[in-house]
Every structure is written in C-alpha cells, then in structure tokens.
Amino acid sequence: MSRTLLLGFAVLFGVAQEANGIFMLVSPMDWYQAVPGVTSTGPFNQHFVRDIGLVFMFMGGAFVIGAIRPRWRVPLWAAATLWLAGHALFHFWEVAAGINSSSVLLRDFPDVTLPALIGILLTAWAFLAGSNAATDG
DSSP, X not given: OOHHHHHHHHHHHHHHHHHHHHHHHHOXXXXXXXXTTGGGGXXXXXXXXXXXXXXXXXXXXXXXXXXXXXXXXXXXXXXHHHHHHHHHHHXXXXXXXXXXXXXXXXXXXXXXXXXXXXXXXXXXXXXXXXXXXXXXX
16 A cells, blocks of 8 residues: 555544544533444443543544654554554453453444554554654655
8 A cells, every 4th residue: 555545544544533532522422322332331421421532532633643743653653552452452351251242342343443453554554664763844
C-alpha cells in the first residue's frame, strides 16, 4: 500500500474516533442506546460515557496528529493503540471469565476488536517504515 493511502486512512480512522468521542460527550444517552451491546453492560452513567468520550477524542487526535507529524507518529499511534488493544483484550477476558458469552465477541468486533487491529497494523507500519526517525516537514 502506498504511504499516502495509509496516512489518509489513519486520518479517517482518527476522525472516526473523534466523531465517536464527540457523540459521547454531546449526547451520551443517545450514544448509550445507539451502540449495539452497550445497554447490556450496565445502567447508563452519563459521567462514565463522557469520560470515555474524552479518551476517544484523545485517541482520534493522536492518529490525526501522528499522520501530520512523522516524528510523533509511532509514540502517538502506539499510545492510542495500547488503549484500543487493552479494551479489546478486556472484552476477551470477560468471555474467558464467564461474564459474557462468546457471541459478544462477534457483536463487538466492529466497534472493539477491529479498531484495535487497525491501530496495531498502522503502528506496526509506522514503526517498520521508520517514521519515528523522520523529521517534520
């Protein structure tokens, strides 16, 4: 894949994370009801939804800024991906511990596991491409 295509995808990925975070901050109850499976994780908690919305805003910003600033790409993308991967692993742990059935993993794949995999792939590409050593334009 071309570098430009991957960086464009990283920006779109970051913007999607930002949009999700904004949705969580602006309309937490609508977000809670709109995302499949969220209502089964416990009662609505506006504070908690907004806290996590801030995390999504920071992650989105990390991917957008990393796409623009090569010197910061690997550390920013790795930090955001660490949260995404931890979140996905937590969902797997809940299944392994018997808290949820394995069907939850399929339901949550687009919103939980796929973003973690995208972050891992983008961060690995940036690391292997030597983006961390590049200088800002």
